[in-house]
Amino acid sequence: MPTGIFLDYVDPWVNWAWLSTHITLITDALQQHLLLTAIAVAGGLALSLPMGIAAHRWPSLRNPILAVFGVVYTIPSLALFALLVPYTGLGIVTAEVGLIGYTILILVRNLLIGLESVPPEVLDAADGMGYRPTARLLRVELPLALPAIFAGVRIATVTTIGLVTITALIGLGGLGQLIDKGLIENFHTPLVVGTVLSIALALVADLALIGAQRIAIPWSRDTTG
Amino acid sequence: MTHISNVVRWFADPAHWNGPDGIPQRLVEHIQISAESVAIGAVIALPIGIALGHYGRFGNLAINISNVGRALPSFGVLVLAFQIFGLGNLPILVALVALAIPPMVTNSYVGLREVDPDVKEAARGMGYRELAQLLRVELPLAVPLVMAGIRTSAVQVVATATLAALIAGGGFGRYVIDGFAQQDYTKLAAGALLVAVLAMATELSLSAVERLLVPRGIRLQRAPAARRATAFKTA
Numbered sequence: 066m067p068t069g070i071f072l073d074y075v076d077p078w079v080n081w082a083w084l085s086t087h088i089t090l091i092t093d094a095l096q097q098h099l100l101l102t103a104i105a106v107a108g109g110l111a112l113s114l115p116m117g118i119a120a121h122r123w124p125s126l127r128n129p130i131l132a133v134f135g136v137v138y139t140i141p142s143l144a145l146f147a148l149l150v151p152y153t154g155l156g157i158v159t160a161e162v163g164l165i166g167y168t169i170l171i172l173v174r175n176l177l178i179g180l181e182s183v184p185p186e187v188l189d190a191a192d193g194m195g196y197r198p199t200a201r202l203l204r205v206e207l208p209l210a211l212p213a214i215f216a217g218v219r220i221a222t223v224t225t226i227g228l229v230t231i232t233a234l235i236g237l238g239g240l241g242q243l244i245d246k247g248l249i250e251n252f253h254t255p256l257v258v259g260t261v262l263s264i265a266l267a268l269v270a271d272l273a274l275i276g277a278q279r280i281a282i283p284w285s286r287d288t289t290g
Numbered sequence: 291m292t293h294i295s296n297v298v299r300w301f302a303d304p305a306h307w308n309g310p311d312g313i314p315q316r317l318v319e320h321i322q323i324s325a326e327s328v329a330i331g332a333v334i335a336l337p338i339g340i341a342l343g344h345y346g347r348f349g350n351l352a353i354n355i356s357n358v359g360r361a362l363p364s365f366g367v368l369v370l371a372f373q374i375f376g377l378g379n380l381p382i383l384v385a386l387v388a389l390a391i392p393p394m395v396t397n398s399y400v401g402l403r404e405v406d407p408d409v410k411e412a413a414r415g416m417g418y419r420e421l422a423q424l425l426r427v428e429l430p431l432a433v434p435l436v437m438a439g440i441r442t443s444a445v446q447v448v449a450t451a452t453l454a455a456l457i458a459g460g461g462f463g464r465y466v467i468d469g470f471a472q473q474d475y476t477k478l479a480a481g482a483l484l485v486a487v488l489a490m491a492t493e494l495s496l497s498a499v500e501r502l503l504v505p506r507g508i509r510l511q512r513a514p515a516a517r518r519a520t521a522f523k524t525a
Contacts, residue, residue, distance in 0.1 A: 139493050140486045141449030147466050147482035151293050151475050223360045224523050230363040244366045260366030267361030
């Protein structure tokens with residue numbers, strides 16, 4: 066293990082020999098990273114959809130919801146995790162409460178942008194065709210809001226992938242574990258691998274979501290938030 | 291409940307308000323490194339964002355900067371800077387500047403891009419030259435989003451400066467990181483509260499500055515910039 070005991074030893078940025086013997090360490094970290102991100106985005110969507118729809122239907126809810134999650138979004142993640150630890154412990158509950166909380170502002174905001182961008186003529190036409198409010202929402206408004214919703218999911222996913230690394234400080238971290246290992250052992254390879262893979266994972270996830278959007282709603286253009 | 295009363299007692303203890311590990315000193319450290327990083331970041335980012343938005347070219351570049359900026363793991367960037375530059379304020383400054391740049395580039399780009407082409411044409415018709423048009427017409431109209439970018443960056447930098455304690459930095463992060471290391475949940479919670487309040491205060495005070503700087507004529511015209519600003523959260 067390179068620890069700088071030998072004065073002439075220079076720690077390379079990537080030690081390929083170490084890398085080849087620690088593949089499972091890296092794939093396990095990657096797996097945890099994906100799991101933490103997937104739970105956060107899926108959980109965020111499950112909470113944001115009803116909240117966003119409620120805020121759209123009852124405009125008096127709109128500002129309170131955006132304000133509350135705006136405050137949550139402003140709290141630095143490390144501080145939020147630290148405040149939660151005495152109640153939810155070191156681990157996945159603390160991590161997900163924070164990560165889901167952060168996705169909600171992004172997702173609700175984009176859902177509202179999408180719903181508000183539906184042209185009034187379209188709503189009139191749907192009413193004229195005899196759609197009831199629920200059917201109009203499900204079959205006309207939400208499909209037209211999908212591009213904005215996808216844009217929100219992309220931002221939430223990329224943001225979460227970056228934030229997951231910080232959960233290393235509460236015993237998780239995904240690829241953040243590798244960054245932490247690099248810091249503690251003063252060893253470049255896991256640090257570089259963790260950082261580079263985290264950026265790569267975010268960009269690949271973003272591209273995958275663009276692909277999913279093209280397949281799911283081929284009529285939409287790319288909209289970036 | 292004992293946890294909360296312990297935290298209250300921590301804040302009431304005069305020992306925590308004095309000396310090199312006291313709250314006033316940590317506050318000064320936190321604000322100083324954050325302000326320096328945002329200022330240096332703004333000097334680099336604003337001309338780029340404004341130029342890209344004004345000329346309306348390389349729009350993909352601006353969007354890619356925002357995507358990569360959002361993908362940067364602040365923890366990794368800080369530790370990498372530490373490994374490259376060693377101990378001290380330099381690695382922290384470099385990492386924070388790198389994280390401060392993308393929100394300012396993206397938001398100022400969008401701000402200038404969104405200036406109504408009719409307004410630009412009118413400015414041309416009134417005989418404004420390009421530089422005068424940019425400075426007296428486009429920039430004032432873009433102020434809400436340019437400021438939103440600075441505010442977003444500042445809040446992110448204040449948040450990330452907390453992590454700087456991991457690489458021996460000062461600031462409120464010291465309490466959080468030391469609290470974790472010593473399993474002192476009182477110190478941990480006190481530090482976390484200080485960090486959260488500082489982030490909130492940064493957001494609110496820069497929103498107030500933003501309101502002061504926005505020309506009166508466009509204040510009521512559009513949805514608040516806060517709602518249109520591109521979201522960033524890296525720490």
